[in-house]
Amino acid sequence: MKDSIAEEHLYLAFSHQYRDSIFPLHTSISLFLLSYCDCKLFKVFLVPTGEDVGDQCVTKNLAGDLEVHLISRCQLPVVVQSCSLPAVVVKDDKFCRAGLSVVLRHIIQKTFEADPSKKDVLGLLGFKKTCLKACAEVSQWTRLCEISIPLAVERFLTASPEHCQAIPPDILLFERKLGEPVRVHNDDKIRRQKLQQQKAGAKAAVPALHKEETEELKPGEVHEHPPSSLELSVAFSKLLVQEAPDAVNREAPHIRRTKTSDLPLLDHVFAEGLYFTVADIVLLPCIHQFLVSSKKQGKNLVNLPLITSWYRRVQEVPGVKKAAGKCNMELLQLPELMSAPEEQRQDSSSLPDELEEDNEDSHFIGGPRPTMTKLMENGIEAKFSPHPCPNWTLDWTNLPSAVSPGEGKMSRDRALRKQQQLNNLVAAVTKLAKPGDVIVDFCSGGGHVGIVLAYMMPSCQVVLIENKELSLIRAKDRSDELGLKNIWFIQANLDYFNGTFNIGVALHACGVATDMVIEHCLRARAAFVISPCCYGFIQNTVKFKYPRSQQFKEILSYKEHMILCRFADQTAVQLPPERRLIGKQCMGLVDLDRAWAAEEHKYSVQVISMEPESCSPKNNMFVGIPT
Numbered sequence: 001m002k003d004s005i006a007e008e009h010l011y012l013a014f015s016h017q018y019r020d021s022i023f024p025l026h027t028s029i030s031l032f033l034l035s036y037c038d039c040k041l042f043k044v045f046l047v048p049t050g051e052d053v054g055d056q057c058v059t060k061n062l063a064g065d066l067e068v069h070l071i072s073r074c075q076l077p078v079v080v081q082s083c084s085l086p087a088v089v090v091k092d093d094k095f096c097r098a099g100l101s102v103v104l105r106h107i108i109q110k111t112f113e114a115d116p117s118k119k120d121v122l123g124l125l126g127f128k129k130t131c132l133k134a135c136a137e138v139s140q141w142t143r144l145c146e147i148s149i150p151l152a153v154e155r156f157l158t159a160s161p162e163h164c165q166a167i168p169p170d171i172l173l174f175e176r177k178l179g180e181p182v183r184v185h186n187d188d189k190i191r192r193q194k195l196q197q198q199k200a201g202a203k204a205a206v207p208a209l210h211k212e213e214t215e216e217l218k219p220g221e222v223h224e225h226p227p228s229s230l231e232l233s234v235a236f237s238k239l240l241v242q243e244a245p246d247a248v249n250r251e252a253p254h255i256r257r258t259k260t261s262d263l264p265l266l267d268h269v270f271a272e273g274l275y276f277t278v279a280d281i282v283l284l285p286c287i288h289q290f291l292v293s294s295k296k297q298g299k300n301l302v303n304l305p306l307i308t309s310w311y312r313r314v315q316e317v318p319g320v321k322k323a324a325g326k327c328n329m330e331l332l333q334l335p336e337l338m339s340a341p342e343e344q345r346q347d348s349s350s351l352p353d354e355l356e357e358d359n360e361d362s363h364f365i366g367g368p369r370p371t372m373t374k375l376m377e378n379g380i381e382a383k384f385s386p387h388p389c390p391n392w393t394l395d396w397t398n399l400p401s402a403v404s405p406g407e408g409k410m411s412r413d414r415a416l417r418k419q420q421q422l423n424n425l426v427a428a429v430t431k432l433a434k435p436g437d438v439i440v441d442f443c444s445g446g447g448h449v450g451i452v453l454a455y456m457m458p459s460c461q462v463v464l465i466e467n468k469e470l471s472l473i474r475a476k477d478r479s480d481e482l483g484l485k486n487i488w489f490i491q492a493n494l495d496y497f498n499g500t501f502n503i504g505v506a507l508h509a510c511g512v513a514t515d516m517v518i519e520h521c522l523r524a525r526a527a528f529v530i531s532p533c534c535y536g537f538i539q540n541t542v543k544f545k546y547p548r549s550q551q552f553k554e555i556l557s558y559k560e561h562m563i564l565c566r567f568a569d570q571t572a573v574q575l576p577p578e579r580r581l582i583g584k585q586c587m588g589l590v591d592l593d594r595a596w597a598a599e600e601h602k603y604s605v606q607v608i609s610m611e612p613e614s615c616s617p618k619n620n621m622f623v624g625i626p627t
Helices: 025-037 055-059 100-114 119-125 140-158 169-178 187-200 211-215 230-239 278-296 305-315 320-326 369-377 412-432 448-456 469-482 513-524 558-568 577-599
Strands: 008-014 016-018 021-023 042-048 068-070 087-090 095-098 438-442 461-466 487-491 503-510 527-533 603-609 620-626
Touching (some): 021 278, 025 140, 095 469, 100 140, 119 278, 169 305, 412 527, 438 513, 448 503, 503 513
Parallel strands (some): 042 068, 438 461, 438 503
Antiparallel strands (some): 087 095
């Protein structure tokens, strides 16, 4: 165990306690992970959402040997007050991590750093350590695990009996996903092993479980193994740090010659595929509460054979029953279910609207000219406002080196272009900002914009928000070198930031992220200075439908708008000048739609080309001011 690890404070919301769980479920999930990891590195605080919660109510039957403390919302550190919980912050520091996935991943990483022998804990992050790393705003899977299923279960538990007859659609979606074929990084090898096993008519035995798990059995209880299969053998061999049996590893020549397309598909063992990950940790407390409630109501679970098998299988993972015991979760012993007859099944095709993919063809054929002509016939063309201060520039030669983007790992030419981009954004913000203003640098990356603003405007408070941990840590290091006192750092998805602010800034917010930043600014009635990027990644999402403005909606279909977005990305310097010009016009039209959408919310918005235009192929910039 490593020593001298800085104490970190973990803040969890507390609304009420129901049966063996604390609500909201994000809190139960966080406590369950702490118990599973046997992690004592964090000082845990519960933050009541109501006013009449006493110490005894909160501390009764909590997570076993975890010590918890009660704190009111107004006592939270300032940076945490701007975030949705759960959140983690180093004591007396200005670096906050917020949101369930970010916090859980951090707990896992800190547990492994403190005790590198806990490789099973690090394995929760999955292959390439990417499990639940993608933002819920862009990843359907992260959204399902982090947001949709916890909320669906909470609604199911609080609904009146007449309103909770049906299985929540998000639960049905999880059932459907468990039935989809598994793709893993080495699936070709495993599928060949499965083919050999099938041809030999043999069944791989599930490896004996860890001694620790055997000790958790109650007297007289029979240990019920999951059904034998190659997938289970591979999954549990990894969990128990064992090699798969030699007979499974050898491949016959005719197996090696089999085409990949002819190999059998792999079945799910756990939520993400073959391996136990943090996604299973997130889903277990949620599905457990749903199953307990369904059982009490006498509901038939014939629609959920895969979920019940998954629930039974997760209990076989070493350490899960022990963690559940610490958290007072009385896991159910469910029988193995067969799929229900067709006439008894609840229709699983009725998925929630936000989870259904757009039915329109996403493969767009043809150029943008017909769409641009259609807009021109209706009097709509790309238009750019004059740059308010085209020659304004920071005195980069006299600024500390840590302020300059050249401090990062980039070439001299790229650093120069980044300085030119920053000149444009800082000039616009300087004209808008007043002493005491809070400026938020959304999608801040390594802090190129936020650090310059904090250094140049010491009378303003600057908040950097970024989902990528390493980028934000680099920004924090640069800030510490400069001794900045007016800057905070939040590692979170944009949706987990709910603080008030006066100006929102974003340099090259990718795809839909630009619209998310605009939405945050509209909600806060804040001015904004934004440079968009990656137009080709724009697509309909849970929260955003395109076109954005009423004027564009009356003229263009979603598909026509997407054609503009795809061609707006064709502005690279190596392309022919004519194509770059069309790309610039498409950029202007997409951003005009965004500007008009903001003006529907009583904003004055200008779309400006940054100076010099060569500073970036994506050189558009919005300046929006509430009217």
